[in-house]
Amino acid sequence: MRVAVTLGLPDRLRAAATVDLLAAELGVNPTALELLLGHLVTLGVVDRVGTGYGTTEFGAHLCADAGNGLHNLLHHDTAAGRADLAFVDLAHSVRTGEPAYPLRYGRDFWTDLAEQPHLREAFDRQMTWRIRERIPDYVAAVDWARFPVIVDVGGGPGDLLTAVLTAHPGLSGHLVDLEVGPARQNFSGLGDRARATAGSFFDPLPAGGDAYLLFNVLHDWDEGQCHRILARCVEAMPEHARLLVVESIRGMGISTEMDLVMLVHFGGQERSLEEYKKLAAPHGLVLEQVTEVANDRSVLEFRKHPI
Template identity: 40%
Template sequence: MAEKTTARGGGVWAAADLVTPMAIRVAATLRLADHIIDGTRTTAALAEVLRADQDVLGRLLEHLVAAGVLSSTGAGTYDVTDMGRYLCDGQPEGMRSVLDIEGAIGHAELSLVHLLHTVRTGEPAYPQQYGLGFWDDLSANDARAESFDVLMGARLAVHAPAVAEGYPWGRLRHLIDVGGGDGSMLITILQSHPELQGTVIDLPGPARRAGKAIAAAGLDHRANAVTGSFFDELPAGADGYLLSSILHNWNDAAAAQIMRRCADAASTTGSVFVVDYFNDQNAQTEGDLRMLCYFGGRQHTPEQLSELAGSAGLGIASILPAGRMSIVELRAPR
C-alpha cells in the first residue's frame, strides 16, 4: 500500500509561499502571456524581446510551468494555460494590470513584506518600503497615479452593474459620485436609470477622464464631472452622495472627515451611500490588511461604518446586497 503524502507543513508552506506569487507577478509585469500568445514562444526569443537574462528567464518559465501558468511544448518552448490567459491584457478582471509590479497596486503589494512593522507599530508599511506614503508617491509619479485611476475604474466597472440594480436610484433626482474616478460607476447607474442626473467630483486627472467618458457614453446632457476634493466642501443640494470604495483608503480621522463633508452637503434631505465589501469575509480580512499596509486604512464592518457615520450625525437606513458588494444608505435624523 502506497504511503499517503501530505502537503508540507499541513499546507502552511504552500499558503506562505512567496516564490510562486512573485514569479506570477513578474510574468504579469513582463507581459509574458501576451508575448507567448502573439507567437514569441521560446526562451531565447522571449529573452531578446524582453531584454532579459536568458538563463534566469528560462528558470522562471520552468517554474511557471510547474505552477500551471504555462505549459511546455518542447525544449525551451512554451504555451499559455487557461489560468495563464488571465495574465493577458484585455481580460475582464484585469489581473495583469493588478499584478504588475510597476503599476500602482502591484507596487503597493510589495510593501506587505513589512507587515511585521505594521503589526508592531500600527503604522502603514508603504513608507517603510518606499520612504514616502502611498498618496505622496502617487502625487510624485504621474504614470503610477494614472495606473491607479485606471485600475480603480476597471474594478468598479466590474461591480457597477450589480450596484446599479441593487438600489432604486431612479427615486433620486441627482446623484453625486464623490471621488468617482473615471466615472465608470456613475455611468452604469445612469444608463440603468434614465431619469437620474449625476455628477462626478474628483481631482483634475480623474475628473478630465470622467468628463470624456460621460460624453462618450452620450450622457453629457444629464451628467458632468467637476474638479474637487472630498476633504473640501462639497456641492450641497443633491439628494444622493455616493462613496464607492473610498473610505477604506484612509485612516479613521480622514475617513471621518470625508463622511462629515458628505453629511454636510446632504444635510437633512439627502442620503449618503457607501458601497464596499461588507459581507464578503475573504475581501474583508485580506482587504483590511492591504488597506492597513498601503495607507493605514481600514476595511469597515457595518458596525464600524455605523460608528463612523454616527460621528457625522448619520445613521444606517438600509443595507442592500449588490453582488459581492453592499450598498449602505446613511441619513441624518428626519
Template identity: 60%
Template sequence: MAGLATPMALRVAVTLGLPDRLLGDGASTERLATELEVSPVALELLLAHLATLGIVERTAGGYRATAFGATLRTGTGNGLTNFLHLEMAGGRAELAFVELLHSITTGDAGYPRRYGRDFWADLTAQPHLRESFDQQMTDRFREQLPRIVAGHDWARFPSIVDVGGGNGTVLAAILAAYGQIHGHLVDLPPTAAAARRTFAAHRLGARTEVTEGSFFDPLPAGASAYLLCDILHDWDDEHARRILARCAEAAHPAGRVLVVEPVGDRRADTGMDLAMLAIFGGRERRVEEFRSLAADHGLVLDGVTELTDQRCLLDFRLAGSG
C-alpha cells in the same frame, strides 16, 4: 505556505510581458533574454518554474504560453495584469505586504515605509500609476455593476454626487438606468478628465457635471445623495471621518449619504482587509464601526442592503430629517 517563489515568479513574468511574448509558437530562452535584456540563465530558471505552474509549456524550440497562461496577457479585461505587474498601481501596492509586520505593530500603512511616500502621493508623482489605478477600479466593478444598479432604488434621488467617483463608470451606469437623475462627480484633475470622457461616451453630458477637487475639501452642496463607492476602506478613522463630514455638511437637509463597499462580517474578505491595512492604513469596517464614524457628523444609519457577493450599501440620513 511559506514559499514566495510562485507569487513572485508570476509577478515577474507579467512585468516582463512573458504571457504576451510567448503566444503562438513561443520563443527560445536565448531570444527572449536578448529582447528583454535579462540574464538567459536566470530567465531559464523562471520559465522552468512557470512551466511547473502550467503558465508556459516547453516546445522543441523553447517555451510558449498555455491557454491558462494566456489569461495573464494584457488586454484580456480580467484585471489580473494590473494586480501582478510590478510597475502598475495594483502590483506595486501588493508589495506593501513586505511591511505587514510594521502595519500590525503600528496600525499604519506599510506602503510609505517601503516606497518613501504614501499610495496617493505616489499616484500623483507617477501619472502611469494613476492611470493604471483608475483602470483597476473600472475592472473591479465591471461584473458587479448590473447588481449595484439593480440592487437599490436610485430613482429616489433626483441628484447624486459621486464623491471620489473615479472615471465615472459607476455613476454612468446608474444614470443610464435612471433617466431622470442628474449626476455630479468629484475627483482629482487627471481622473476627472477621464470621467468627462466616460460621460461623453455614454451621451450623458446634459445630465452630468464634473468637479476637479478632493473629497477633503468642500463638496458641491444641496444634492439629494452623496455616494462613496469603495472610498472609506482606503482611509484610517481620522480621514474617513473627514470625508463623511464633507458629505454631511454638503447634503440637502433631506439628503442621504450612501456608502458602498465591503463590510466586515458580511461582505468583506480577510485577505483584502489586510491589503487595506498594509497599503492604505485602512480596513473594511463592521456595521457598528460605520455607525460610530457617521454619528460624529450627525449621520444616522437607516439600513444596510447586500448589493452583491462583495459589497453592501449603507444608507445614512441626517439626524432629525426623519
C-alpha cells in the same frame, strides 16, 4: 508569476521562443531567465515547445488582453502590483497600525498616484474592472429615482454614475475626483445631466445634492481621515439628503485578505456595520437601510438626524 507578467512573458510567448532569443530581447540574464521559465513550467504558465518555451492555455490568463484584471494586479509597475510589493513590510504595519507603502516607497499610495500618471491610469482600470460586471446590480439595488441630483464623491471614472443616469433619464449627477478626464469621457452621451469637477473629498463639496455617494472610499482611510470625509459630506448635504456608502462589510462575506490589503496599502481597513455606525454618529448620521449587493458589498444608507 508577478515577474513573468512584468517581463511580458505570457504575451511574448504566445509565439514560442528560445531562452537566448528572449534574453536578448528583454535584456536579462539567460541563465536566470531559464530558471524562471523552468518554474513557470512547473506552475503550468508556460510549456516547453521544441527548443524553446510557449504560453499555455492556463498562462494566457495572465496576458494583458485576457480581460480578467490579473495583468493589472500582478505587474510590478501598476498601482496594485507596486502596492502589493509593500507586503514584505507587513510586520511594520502589524506593529504600528500604519501602512507599509510609505516605508517602501518614501511616500503614500495617493501621492504616488498623483505624481505618476501611469499608476493613476492603472488604478482607474483596476477599479473599473472590479465593478464593471456588477454595475447593473448596484443600479438595481437602490431606488435612485428618489434622488434628482446625485453627487458622486471620489467617483473615479464615473462608471456607476453613468449607468445610474442612463437608467434614470430624469436624474442628474455631479462627480468629484482629483482626476476627471475619464469621467468626462464617460459622461459625453449624457449632455448637461452630468458634470465632473476636479477636487478632493477633504475639501468643500458641491452643496445641495439629494444623495451623496461614497463608493469604496472609506475603507482606504484611517478613522481620522474618514471623519474628515464624512464631515465634508454632511456639510454639503441638505437636511433631506441621504449618504450612500458602498463598502465590503466585515462579517458579511468579505475576504480576510482585504483587511490586510487595506492596512498595508493605505492604513485603512474593512469595517463592520457597528464600526460604520460608530464612525457616522459624531456627524449626526443614522444608518437607515442596508442592502447587500453582489455577495461582497453592501449599500449603507444614512440620513441626517433628526430628519
